[in-house]
Amino acid sequence: MTRIILSGCCGKMGGVIQNIVANRDDATIVAGVDKFNNNMTDFPVYESILDVKEEADVVIDFSNPSLLDSLLEYGKNTKTALVIATTGYDDCQKKKIAEASKECPVFFTYNYSLGINLLATLAKKAAALLGDEFDIEIVEQHHNQKIDAPSGTALMLADAINEELDNRMKYEYDRHSKREKRTKNEIGMHSIRGGTIVGEHEIIFAGRDEIITLSHSARSKEVFAVGAVNAAVFMTGKEAGMYDMAELVK
Incomplete structure (x- = not known):
């Protein structure tokens, strides 16, 4: 039985995870962390993860990037596995996550959907086959409450493609400020925010007289x-290090 501390337990994703865990027999939530306690949980809730008294195997974090330092401190001090599912981290914070993984097990990915990770694999295959003959554009759509743009998932997809192309591509986020032709060594990134869109990602390979499109549509937050x-169940008992979906789906 995997014992879970749920950080961000009173948020939307926290509620979804509670429902999922309640219907599984291989995991249980022993404590939660949230600044705003809605008093609707059957486990104790703390304002800071550093105040948690219960022992656990893993922390699932769906909170806020501003809480990263305390999360990593807890993981390193207790050697508890961390499943980091919060988005919007900057480069400095990503380096902190990588450093912390040397002292405790860390599962970190931009998107916990199996379908998205399959999309990344297909995109790499397409980039390898199509080469320089096709221009690449990524369009992502999310709800109007999402703060970061482009999404972490869009960046993950771009990074996967760029890795396949020997990291020679640059990311173009904004073309309106310059008047010049598109270069071959760029991946265009476009963000749409509106309504209650859960998550839509489309990769466009545009060549001469033909277009290839790969896409993924998330219909609910439950997939994440x-x-x-x-990932939390998978991380139980793991050694310190960085883990992602590649290890989970082997």
């Missing part, structure tokens, strides 16, 4: 929550 819980 299921992936995070699966």
Whole structure:
């Protein structure tokens, strides 16, 4: 039985994860962390993860990037596995996550959907076959409450493609400020925010007289929550290090 501390337990994703765990027999939530306690949980809730008294195997974090330092401190001090599912981290914070993984096990990915990770694999295959003959554009759509743009998932997809192309591509986020032709060594990134869109990602390979499109549509937040819980169970008993979806789906 995997014992979970749920950081961000009173948020939307926290509620979804609670429902998923309640219907599984291989995991249980022993404590939660949230600044705003809605008093609707059957486990104790703390304002800071550093105040948690219960012992656990793993922390699932769906909170806020500003809480990263305390999360990493807890993981390093207790050697507890961390499943980091919060988005919007800057480069400095990503380096902190990598450093912390030397002292405790860390599962970190931009998207916990199995479908998105399959999309990344297909995109790498397409980039390898199509080479320089096709221009690449990524369009992502999310709800109007999402703060970061482009999404972490869009960046993950771009990074996967760029890795396949020997990291020679640059990312173009804004073309309106310059008047010049598109260069061959760029990946265009476009963000749309509106309504309650859960998450839509489209990769366009535009060549001469033909277009190839790969896309993924998330219809509910549950796909991400299921992936995070699966990651938590997977991380039980793991050694210090950085883990991602590649290890989970082997």
